[in-house]
Structure formats: structure tokens, C-alpha cells
Amino acid sequence: MKKLNFINKIVFFFNSVAATLLLLSYVLPFIPPKTFSVLSVLSLAVPFLILVNALFFLYWLLKVQKQFFLSFVVLVVGYLYFGSLYKFSTPAEIDKENSLSVMNYNVRLFNLYDWIEDKDTQVKLVDFIKDKAPDVVSFQEYHPHIDIDLSFFKYKYEKLSGKRNKIGQAIFSQYPIINSGSISFPKTSNNAIFVDIVKKKDTIRVYNIHLQSLKIDTKVEAISQENSERLVKRIGNSFKMQQEQTEMFLKHKNKSKHKVIVCGDLNNTAFSYVYKEISEGLTDAFKVAGNGFGRTYDFKFFPTRIDFILVDNHFEVDAFKTYDVHYSDHFPVMAKLSFKD
Incomplete structure (x- = not known):
């Protein structure tokens, strides 16, 4: 010095x-x-x-x-x-007979309140999903909008709440759903849902988890105007709720006898307590086959990855992609999986 x-x-x-x-x-x-x-x-x-x-x-x-x-x-x-914050390479996608493609997408109510000025956002979003053709798609902040046609999926499970505008979560699938349910989190509209789908002789449980929102306004002027002490306290309280929700989710997941895929918006990063707990014993698809920063939330200050696809050891991750499309305040992610022999 x-x-x-x-x-x-x-x-x-x-x-x-x-x-x-x-x-x-x-x-x-x-x-x-x-x-x-x-x-x-x-x-x-x-x-x-x-x-x-x-x-x-x-x-x-x-x-x-x-x-x-x-x-x-x-x-x-x-x-x-x-591991690395930035992924420098990604394995080549492998076409396998027993592959399963899974997408996760927080769709922000399909732009119900015109947060995005483009009037064609809803159409473009649906066309995007149809073009990528995932076998299973997991939605957070889902709304059964009258102009949203997802009938190209054969099966679905929705869990909605609200009186005027129904919102919640949904899982759409090209494979039969033989069982479904919800893990209702107390004192919040956030929750976790699950479906059991059948692909040939395999039964797969797919979870869609949406942890408590931090309710951070990402606009620079809004953050600068908010009292920092109040902001930190509010986020801390949300983290406590996330921990409680994680404990409820894990208690349910640990009883499953099926192959497990966990999708969702954790409203927290891969450096958090809730991520560590939820991902324990699972593989983060981005870490195996992702590329770049893997940013899934449109936060201006630095790349933020809060949406995940996690799989148990019955699956191999053959490909993973984060799509840079601005139809929501989140970016969709999709993994291509295959069953291990």
C-alpha cells in the first residue's frame, strides 16, 4: 500500500x-x-x-x-x-428417440395490461411457443386470455385465483396428464403446481414453482427514490416467505416416487439459500448445456438468472437455451432432455 x-x-x-x-x-x-x-x-x-x-x-x-x-x-x-457466471460453450444438440423438451416461461399475464407497447405481443408470444414446439411448457403469471390460443397442446392443468382477472400457473403438455395438484402457499398468490405425465412407459412428475416476488421496480428512477432501509427490509421479508414456501415444496417433492423435473421462477438467484435447497440432488440444465450469462429477467443493471429447469439423475441434459425475446419481463428457457439407460 x-x-x-x-x-x-x-x-x-x-x-x-x-x-x-x-x-x-x-x-x-x-x-x-x-x-x-x-x-x-x-x-x-x-x-x-x-x-x-x-x-x-x-x-x-x-x-x-x-x-x-x-x-x-x-x-x-x-x-x-x-462455477462460472458465464458459460463459454454449449454441447451440440443431440436428437434422441427418447428426448423430452421442456420450456419454462413467466409470461406476465400475456401482456394483459399493455406493459409492452407492441399490440402484437400476445400473438408473437404464442407463435414463438408454437415454433419452438416444446413437449411441456410451464407458465408463471399465467392468465387464460381470450386471445391466447394454446390448443396445439393436447393436455393442460391450470391453477388460478382472483375474482376479476384469473391469474396463476399452468402446465401444458403433449403427453397425457394422469395426475395433477397444487401446493398452496399461505398469504400469497404465489404457489407451486405439479402434473404427472406419461411418455411411453415412463411417468414423469413436472413441478412448476413460483416463489414469493420481491416486488422490485426495475426502473432506475423508482429504485433511486425508494427508501433503501425500507427496500432491504421488504426484500428480507420476501426471502423469509421464500424459505417457508421452499420447505413446503420440498416436503411435497420428497414424497414423489416418479422421475422429477422442477421448473419455475424462484425470484432469486443461483447464489441464494432457496436455490441451494431446491436444487440439492438435481441438475441445473443451464450449468450443463447453457451459454452466456443465462439472463432470464429483464434487469438493466446486471444479468439476472432467476428462472430454472432442474432435473433429477434419471435425465441427461442434451441442450439448453435462453431465448432473447421481449414478450414479457422474463425470457423463456428450454431444455432438451433424454432418459438415461
């Missing part, structure tokens, strides 16, 4: 803060939000902290200063535990 000039001392101070916060965030998946909800909010900033530390690392490296070791070590620790 003595050899650094005044400007670089300031830079290193902020570098130290960013590195400390990132290192601290690595332990957050092991801390239940009910224990320390305010601290758990830091997990949302992990992608941002990774990018900031990468910039600090490059800054010191270009200056040939040993201070680059600080962010370098913290980034390596994160890579060894979480």
Missing part, C-alpha cells in the same frame, strides 16, 4: 470492500433467511459483485500491481464453489 499513490489507495479501498462483500456472499446459501434476512439480501448482488471484482482484477493486472491477487483469489474461490 505504501507504494500506491493516493488515487490507487482509494481504488484499493473500494476493491477491498467489493472483495469482502463477495466473499461474505459465498456463505449466504448456507444461512436460512429466517435467521438473518437482511444479510440474505446481499445474495441478489452476487453477479454484480463478481463483475466488479473482475474489473478490479483487470485494473491491477494491467498496472502490474500485486493488488490483483485480492480479487483474483476471491473470484477463484467463487468459481470453485459456484
Whole structure:
């Protein structure tokens, strides 16, 4: 530090803060939000902290200063535990006779309230799904809109609530649904649903989970105007609800005797407690075959991945894609799976 000039001392101070916060965030998946909800909010900033530390690392490296070791070590620790924030390659898609394609999409009520100004959004969204032709699609923030025709799917299960406008979740399938149900979360419109579908001789349970929303207005002016203490407290309370919902979901899932696929909008990142709990014993399809940052939510500040497709060890992930289409505030994801012999 003595050899650094005044400007670089300031830079290193902020570098130290960013590195400390990132290192601290690595332990957050092991801390239940009910224990320390305010601290758990830091997990949302992990992608941002990774990018900031990468910039600090490059800054010191270009200056040939040993201070680059600080962010370098913290980034390596994160890579060894979480893997890469950015996927550089993806396996070639393999056509297999026993393949199953699964899409997850938070459709934001099919643009019911014209959040997107394009009047053809609903038509384009349905045409997109028809073109990609998933065998199974899992919808969050679903609304049985009069102009939405998904009759090209043979089977469906909907769980809706509300008096004026029915909203909720749905699973559409090209394969027979022999069983279905809902895991109703208390004090919220969010919930989890499931269907058991039959493909040849295999019965597969597909879950569609939608955890408590953080209710963050992503507009810059809205975030800057909101009281930061109130914002953190509100998000912390949402994290507590997410933990309770996760516990209910896992209690139900652990009783299933079928092959399991979990789709959904967790309203939280892959660096969170709820993701760690839900993904335990499952494979994150993006980590196997995804590409890029895997951004699934339209957040301007940094790439945010909160929508997932997780599969148990009966499946191989042959392909995965995040589609950059703006028909909602989320981006659809689709995995191509096959059964292991």
C-alpha cells in the first residue's frame, strides 16, 4: 500500500470492500433467511459483485500491481464453489428417440395490461411457443386470455385465483396428464403446481414453482427514490416467505416416487439459500448445456438468472437455451432432455 499513490489507495479501498462483500456472499446459501434476512439480501448482488471484482482484477493486472491477487483469489474461490457466471460453450444438440423438451416461461399475464407497447405481443408470444414446439411448457403469471390460443397442446392443468382477472400457473403438455395438484402457499398468490405425465412407459412428475416476488421496480428512477432501509427490509421479508414456501415444496417433492423435473421462477438467484435447497440432488440444465450469462429477467443493471429447469439423475441434459425475446419481463428457457439407460 505504501507504494500506491493516493488515487490507487482509494481504488484499493473500494476493491477491498467489493472483495469482502463477495466473499461474505459465498456463505449466504448456507444461512436460512429466517435467521438473518437482511444479510440474505446481499445474495441478489452476487453477479454484480463478481463483475466488479473482475474489473478490479483487470485494473491491477494491467498496472502490474500485486493488488490483483485480492480479487483474483476471491473470484477463484467463487468459481470453485459456484462455477462460472458465464458459460463459454454449449454441447451440440443431440436428437434422441427418447428426448423430452421442456420450456419454462413467466409470461406476465400475456401482456394483459399493455406493459409492452407492441399490440402484437400476445400473438408473437404464442407463435414463438408454437415454433419452438416444446413437449411441456410451464407458465408463471399465467392468465387464460381470450386471445391466447394454446390448443396445439393436447393436455393442460391450470391453477388460478382472483375474482376479476384469473391469474396463476399452468402446465401444458403433449403427453397425457394422469395426475395433477397444487401446493398452496399461505398469504400469497404465489404457489407451486405439479402434473404427472406419461411418455411411453415412463411417468414423469413436472413441478412448476413460483416463489414469493420481491416486488422490485426495475426502473432506475423508482429504485433511486425508494427508501433503501425500507427496500432491504421488504426484500428480507420476501426471502423469509421464500424459505417457508421452499420447505413446503420440498416436503411435497420428497414424497414423489416418479422421475422429477422442477421448473419455475424462484425470484432469486443461483447464489441464494432457496436455490441451494431446491436444487440439492438435481441438475441445473443451464450449468450443463447453457451459454452466456443465462439472463432470464429483464434487469438493466446486471444479468439476472432467476428462472430454472432442474432435473433429477434419471435425465441427461442434451441442450439448453435462453431465448432473447421481449414478450414479457422474463425470457423463456428450454431444455432438451433424454432418459438415461
